[in-house]
Amino acid sequence: MEHLVEVTKPVVSNITNQQILYGLAITIPSIDLLTLFSPSEFEVFIQEWTSGYLYKIQGYKKVYRNSGAGDKGRDVVAWLDEKGDIWDCYQCKHYEDPLKPSEVWVEFGKLCYYTYNKDFTIPRKYLFATSKGLGPLLKSYIQNPKLLKKYLIQNWDSKCKKHITDTEQVELTGAFKKYVEDFDFSIVGFLDPLEIIEQHRMTPYYVPRFGGGFNKFREESITPAEIQDSELMYITKLIEAYSEDKGMHFAAPEDLSSHIKYINHLNRERIHYHKAHSLALFERDTLPEGSSAFEKLKDAVYMGVIDTVESDFTSGFMRVKETTKTARSLLLSGNPLTSVVEDDDKHGICHHLANDNKISWVVRDD
Incomplete structure (x- = not known):
């Protein structure tokens, strides 16, 4: 029944x-x-x-x-x-x-x-x-x-x-x-x-x-005590920004020793740079060759900050601070690394872009 x-x-x-x-x-x-x-x-x-x-x-x-x-x-x-x-x-x-x-x-x-x-x-x-x-x-x-x-x-x-x-x-x-x-x-x-x-x-x-998410943890980033050769481009650009802000010429990081505001800022920016570099290493170790996830992330940050970079500021130092502030607020999606990206990574990518000579902090009239 x-x-x-x-x-x-x-x-x-x-x-x-x-x-x-x-x-x-x-x-x-x-x-x-x-x-x-x-x-x-x-x-x-x-x-x-x-x-x-x-x-x-x-x-x-x-x-x-x-x-x-x-x-x-x-x-x-x-x-x-x-x-x-x-x-x-x-x-x-x-x-x-x-x-x-x-x-x-x-x-x-x-x-x-x-x-x-x-x-x-x-x-x-x-x-x-x-x-x-x-x-x-x-x-x-x-x-x-x-x-x-x-x-x-x-x-x-x-x-x-x-x-x-x-x-x-x-x-x-x-x-x-x-x-x-x-x-x-x-x-x-x-x-x-x-x-x-x-x-x-x-x-x-x-x-x-x-799928299922990453099965490895990101290792903590390490900032070398000494500035590496690979950092010279973005470090030089930061020193130019400090020079413009102070109205005096700084030729090297050692010249900042008596200017605590700048030396502290430089030290923080190096931390952010190496934090972003650790993200690039994480991609290398967890995603296949050819994924280009970190490069695509840099492209996304570039498109998100370039209007700020090209805005008018009283000095390159102000341009750095406003640009990295903008970067930290970006909502990034569609990238394989999105789930592990932190605000410090986006901040540090700005310096990777400067290191690639895609952005500069001091505007010079041609």
């Missing part, structure tokens, strides 16, 4: 701005997103992982991605020495379902065949990295190398013999058969998809791909 229940209004709480913009897609776990990748998306994901994690974090000497035909069963080659004699192999597979033994017998066949022929040395590790993980049967074989070897030999004629090369059939006979029988398959292992994602999380590519 039917039992009708009146439909009631669902109660939705804790709605975030991200949900307003992106809906519930923002809540899809990264492990589930990985399974939704197309083959081309998975290819790019692997490139991000290999370059960002294997090369930079794992510390391999060199990492190569093999995407062409005739790859000899090596998707990613990671060298531990300069010559590549000691290396790890990563087999990156994108399938609709968890990886099965029938799909990889030929890979084990290539591993044996090409190392037997000395095309390359036996890798230190031979690991599968897949979008859907490994099926239980393949996992059980990998966890029991003797079993893996037994079934590889049993499946050789159907899965390997005609599929290792296009030029010959590879018979499992004689010295080569003895080589396969003696091969140490304990080098074979696998990375679960979640493990790959956690490694990818350590790269600058994770946030743009999976």
